[in-house]
Amino acid sequence: MPMISYAVKRLLRSFGLFAALFLGVMLATTFFAGINIGADTTAKATLLQQLNHIPIDITVYSSSTLKSNKWKEAAQAVGQVEGIVKVEVVSRATLLDVVGENYTVVMVSAISDTSKVYDGLNVVNAGKNLLGVNETYVWVGSKAANKVALNDTITLNFTYYSHRDPQPGEKSLGVSLKIVGFVEL
The missing domain is CATH 1.20.5 (Single alpha-helices involved in coiled-coils or other helix-helix interfaces)
Known part of the structure; x- marks a missing residue:
């Protein structure tokens, strides 16, 4: 026990x-x-x-050529997703110009009139507050800002390769833009 x-x-x-x-x-x-x-x-x-x-949570890029109505359809479809506050379509093109040993890179952006980008822009040098068709702003901090003046017209030549019939090959597109102001970000 x-x-x-x-x-x-x-x-x-x-x-x-x-x-x-x-x-x-x-x-x-x-x-x-x-x-x-x-x-x-x-x-x-x-x-x-x-x-x-x-302002931006996601960015979508496409390496193919899409017509503007397809981008609008895509923006409308994305805008219907719950939690999406605003959708913007911004088109960009990068131009590379080689003169001798010097490279000049210019980025051209097409932004809708209702974009929030304009909230942060400050137009200086008595420029226009609203852009019209074929009008552009130049950023005061860019290297090109001292080479152009208000009301100058610049021509941008876009060269691209088209795969479309009947004649696929290299194509050129010239766009003339009037400088209507200089902006600070």
Whole structure:
């Protein structure tokens, strides 16, 4: 009988130590999980607050030639997705001009009249506040800004390769743009 009481005594003492250790680990786990959840919640709220200040969440590029009505259809389809606040179509072309050993890179962007880009533009030098057809602004920080003046007309020659029939091959397109102002961003 004394052996059984000794075994029961040791078993109860071990169970008490096990219960104390288990309770300590559970409390520590709960404490650190609460801290982690709080940090995640704070990080998510901060991220969402910062994302509200970013005008662009996603940009879509196409290497193929699409007609403007296809871009409008795509913009309308994207605009119907829940959570999308605004959709803009911006067309860009990069021109590379090589004269001797000098390279000049010009990026031309076509932006819709309702774009948020205009919110950050400051027209200087008595330029027009609204662009018309075939009119452009020049960024005052660009290298070309001191080479052109208000009301100058510049001609941009786009060379591209057309895969369309009846005569696939290299094509040229000249676009004349009137400078109606200089802008600061």
